[in-house]
Amino acid sequence: MKLIELISRLKEEAKVSSFDILKVLSQIEEKDISFYLKDNDIEIITKTVEKMEKYYLEEYPLEYLTNKVSFLGLDFYVDENVLIPRIETEDLVLLAIELIKSKKINNVLDVGTGSGVIAITIKKNLPHVNVWATDISPSALEIAKKNAKKIGVFINFKQGAFIEPIIEDLSKIELIISNPPYVETTYINKSKQLKYEPRIALDGGVDGLEFFRKLTLYSDNLKDKTLLFETNEFNSTQASKILSQIGKTKILQDSFGKERFILVSNLD
Ligand SMILES: C[S@@+](CC[C@H](N)C(=O)[O-])C[C@H]1O[C@@H](n2cnc3c(N)ncnc32)[C@H](O)[C@@H]1O
Structure with missing residues (x-):
């Protein structure tokens, strides 16, 4: 299909601007946008046309079409096996890095690592820290391993629910994120x-708090740890109440001013 036809079709069906279409096209084909401005007669291959339609007409995520997400300056591979990392999680990692530095922490665990963004970014920024990462989903863990290899860091990956796969090493862990x-x-x-x-990456049950409730079943194993969680601004107060069974909680804001992170400190 000619570029000019694709633009006119998508403009009509998706009600978007030509510039927006060219921006998305350049990301899908990994070409500079100026390439498309040179010539009106450019032919767009069928595979690209299908991807453009999926994005504009079915609201399919661009990150899954390009298999790419940038997170704190690093490029991660993503596909339908993992959550698309969100910008707010960059704030979570920046908070974690500050905490690790100020408390001189050496051993960190990321529970529910998904694409591995949290564990891998921490290790890349603080190479002296030992990092473990778990996920209940074997296919997510494969993606995280692929990203660790691509970025060139070593993470101790373990498959399983909550802190189960790491129970034997748990005494070493100082911070859980x-x-x-x-x-x-x-x-x-x-x-x-x-x-x-993936539903398993998103679904927190009827009130979004099921993960936090189940985690408190491990309270006795977690009393000497520092923990840092992401949630949303609507359930952070409730999540904080639940997590107070583990330790003293404090709600922290993201860079948009939303109360989204919960810090749980050791009970002194
Ligand atoms: C919201 S995603 C976060 C992915 C990644 N850490 C990020 O920030 O982009 C949650 C992840 O937790 C995993 N998960 C869900 N329930 C879990 C459980 N009970 N134990 C361990 N991992 C779990 C999911 O498979 C998913 O990869």
């Missing part, structure tokens, strides 16, 4: 965009 599934089930069911991401 997690961006767990915290979205309410009904919200996911109504959302057009979230339907392409």
